[in-house]
Amino acid sequence: MRALCWRGVNDLSVEDVPDPVILNDQDAIVKVAATTTCGSDLHLIDGYVPAMESGDVLGHEFLGEVVETGPGVDRLKKGDRVVVCSFISCGRCWYCEHDLWSLCDNSNPKPGIAAALWGYETGAVYGYSHAMGGFRGSHAEYVRVPFADYGAFRVPDGVDDETALFASDAAPTGWMGADLGGVGEGDVVAVWGCGAVGQMAAQAATLLGAERVIVIDRFRERLDMAERHIGAETLDYTATDVGAELRERTGGRGPDVCIEAVGMEAHGTGPQHLYDSAKQRLRLETGRPQALREAIQACRKGGSVFLLGVFVGWVDKFPVGALMNKGLTVRGAQQHGQRYIPKLLDLMAEGRLETRQFATHAMGLDAAPRGYNMFKHKRDGCVRAVFHP
Amino acid sequence: MRRLIKSLAISAGIAVGRRLWRRYRRKRGAKSTGPSTDDRDRWLAVSINAPPEQVEAEPRLREVLARPGLRLQMRITPAPGGRGTELAVRLKEQPLPYDVNLLSRLAGRDPRQPVRRALRDAKSLLETGEVIELEPREGPRTLGGRIVEAAGARAAGEGRL
Numbered sequence: 001m002r003a004l005c006w007r008g009v010n011d012l013s014v015e016d017v018p019d020p021v022i023l024n025d026q027d028a029i030v031k032v033a034a035t036t037t038c039g040s041d042l043h044l045i046d047g048y049v050p051a052m053e054s055g056d057v058l059g060h061e062f063l064g065e066v067v068e069t070g071p072g073v074d075r076l077k078k079g080d081r082v083v084v085c086s087f088i089s090c091g092r093c094w095y096c097e098h099d100l101w102s103l104c105d106n107s108n109p110k111p112g113i114a115a116a117l118w119g120y121e122t123g124a125v126y127g128y129s130h131a132m133g134g135f136r137g138s139h140a141e142y143v144r145v146p147f148a149d150y151g152a153f154r155v156p157d158g159v160d161d162e163t164a165l166f167a168s169d170a171a172p173t174g175w176m177g178a179d180l181g182g183v184g185e186g187d188v189v190a191v192w193g194c195g196a197v198g199q200m201a202a203q204a205a206t207l208l209g210a211e212r213v214i215v216i217d218r219f220r221e222r223l224d225m226a227e228r229h230i231g232a233e234t235l236d237y238t239a240t241d242v243g244a245e246l247r248e249r250t251g252g253r254g255p256d257v258c259i260e261a262v263g264m265e266a267h268g269t270g271p272q273h274l275y276d277s278a279k280q281r282l283r284l285e286t287g288r289p290q291a292l293r294e295a296i297q298a299c300r301k302g303g304s305v306f307l308l309g310v311f312v313g314w315v316d317k318f319p320v321g322a323l324m325n326k327g328l329t330v331r332g333a334q335q336h337g338q339r340y341i342p343k344l345l346d347l348m349a350e351g352r353l354e355t356r357q358f359a360t361h362a363m364g365l366d367a368a369p370r371g372y373n374m375f376k377h378k379r380d381g382c383v384r385a386v387f388h389p
Numbered sequence: 390m391r392r393l394i395k396s397l398a399i400s401a402g403i404a405v406g407r408r409l410w411r412r413y414r415r416k417r418g419a420k421s422t423g424p425s426t427d428d429r430d431r432w433l434a435v436s437i438n439a440p441p442e443q444v445e446a447e448p449r450l451r452e453v454l455a456r457p458g459l460r461l462q463m464r465i466t467p468a469p470g471g472r473g474t475e476l477a478v479r480l481k482e483q484p485l486p487y488d489v490n491l492l493s494r495l496a497g498r499d500p501r502q503p504v505r506r507a508l509r510d511a512k513s514l515l516e517t518g519e520v521i522e523l524e525p526r527e528g529p530r531t532l533g534g535r536i537v538e539a540a541g542a543r544a545a546g547e548g549r550l
Contacts, residue, residue, distance in 0.1 A: 023522040053534040090517045094438045106513040109523050112547025130541045146521050
């Protein structure tokens, strides 16, 4: 089959790789109908996530049709149209049973790498380095889905592929930020990063009762999209002082909940950005946390900060004094998708959750390297490139 | 000659004394909940999301922990707060210092690596009924790829257990 392979830093190619087969009884094989780029893939492509091997198949956000099931699969059958959670989770360890699915104990066959980085290993992710299991990704014609009964969800008939696709990762990630960030009735919520995940966090905040939602980015077309589809207020950080603007818009209090949906390759203005870029290039810190610093600084006293953007290691000048003295609650997680996907598919079927707009560029798998190039450089208003193998 | 016999006797006495002392410390350590002073003596543990009686009665647990080359002491205790069962094991024979140094770990010769692998496999089997497999890698490898591959091959036997 054809698949998009990582060949080195900023080097992608579409190649022939062996077809996947059932290796465990609880596996299914899914024929991929749509698979999308994700901002977190850029960290792999740019070489900031260790443990990539030349030839690894990328992609973790996808939808398709079940074409084969192992003898231990009970809930799915051949022909089902399914969206698959980007995290592979067993469904029966203590973490899965407590709805902390991305922390699954049994899905990562290479736990020592993540344990060396973070103290303990997390669950595995499709196509996301050997630290996250080393599984083949979804930018391919077929994918093997382990623990399929727990990770693949039937898509309701009324929901089209372009909408349901984002229930795999962007929608549950964003929803989790608003949910575990504690968004409630009447809150003011600020979201850093206006990609698909940031926009989903903003949309989730609105549906969870936030009175005002403010999204922050520098790309006009993304801010316009958030305004048009979510009714969010927008802030272009290159044109204004974000902290001062947020204080002014919130009567001097600051946002109740701040959601960081940017991650380790944050852009910014001023000397802070230059400082972080230099330190990251010299490998003296592994991420550029400018958006995170801003979120902690801007958050109201006693407020909540949720970290959705991906970080892999250590960052510098972390504002621990603001965190402690303002009594903030800071939380972060990779997505616990299985906890949210059924509800999100229902909301999509009811027309209350819009995601289709993120699929700005559709193309075949052979054009995937070009798609990633557009996505990385935000050319032609690209929010997400979607590949149809 | 007498001097040689004397020094041999003293050396043998010291060796026997050290062995007895280590055995005594291991026995005491097995009963104690205090911190271990030697990593080679440390119990390696996983928590299994099942009650202790179910874990104890599970034949697959014995099978995994009786893999060739593994001679283990085992301890099964209930985990607090409904967190299932704590399964702890350690090698019956304490590994020698050079068996557990960084080079041995990198070479995959640390005798604790198969123990961690067995513990994780036992946990996964008991909780899910299977141990997840990875697709085999094919094709040529770069130097970086070989390093990642070697790290991956050791990874199941490493980590905080």
